[in-house]
Amino acid sequence: KAGVTQTPRYLIKTRGQQVTLSCSPISGHRSVSWYQQTPGQGLQFLFEYFSETQRNKGNFPGRFSGRQFSNSRSEMNVSTLELGDSALYLCASSLGAGQVTYEQYFGPGTRLTVT
Amino acid sequence: SQQGEEDPQALSIQEGENATMNCSYKTSINNLQWYRQNSGRGLVHLILIRSNEREKHSGRLRVTLDTSKKSSSLLITASRAADTASYFCATRMGETSGSRLTFGEGTQLTVNP
Numbered sequence: 001k002a003g004v005t006q007t008p009r010y011l012i013k014t015r016g017q018q019v020t021l022s023c024s025p026i027s028g029h030r031s032v033s034w035y036q037q038t039p040g041q042g043l044q045f046l047f048e049y050f051s052e053t054q055r056n057k058g059n060f061p062g063r064f065s066g067r068q069f070s071n072s073r074s075e076m077n078v079s080t081l082e083l084g085d086s087a088l089y090l091c092a093s094s095l096g097a098g099q100v101t102y103e104q105y106f107g108p109g110t111r112l113t114v115t
Numbered sequence: 116s117q118q119g120e121e122d123p124q125a126l127s128i129q130e131g132e133n134a135t136m137n138c139s140y141k142t143s144i145n146n147l148q149w150y151r152q153n154s155g156r157g158l159v160h161l162i163l164i165r166s167n168e169r170e171k172h173s174g175r176l177r178v179t180l181d182t183s184k185k186s187s188s189l190l191i192t193a194s195r196a197a198d199t200a201s202y203f204c205a206t207r208m209g210e211t212s213g214s215r216l217t218f219g220e221g222t223q224l225t226v227n228p
Contacts (some may be wrong), residue, residue: 004157102214
């Protein structure tokens, strides 16, 4: 099976712009989570989608949003970019969540640089 | 904020030696997972241990979990240069948290040839 794919891998944007990142989960996986990784804050949870519905949201401003499509692919959007948004954005997929424990598989990430 | 703290922050050993990393967390968990990350890349899942398990093995990896102390350890035996990476523990809390993982700050392991 193909792993989790993320596009683009690298992105340079200017303050004030907006950006959309894409994640394709492993085939058959219905849960997609997004994480932000920075040297200062480490790995922080952004949000999780399952069957096109947002299940959980981390403590990030409303500029960060996401969605999931019927084929489980997910996108996250950051509007009005700030320098502090420069980070590695990681997507993870799993079969699901709930009472059963599922392992999460991460993609290679999108490196976003805001100038 | 991070749920866990990892100790040590950095570890440098020689090939063939064992490496032990520790992770502490603050709240009750459903399971704890260990991940490896090579410089600036994605996370690779290593091992998952459930809250009702005390020890788990996978190849050269051994993970222990002590829920009374809210701590876990990852032991890599007979380390190799290719094990050089950052290692993170991540906890999943109850079912209501979905798939959400809370990560520790990581341990940077360097294995010298």
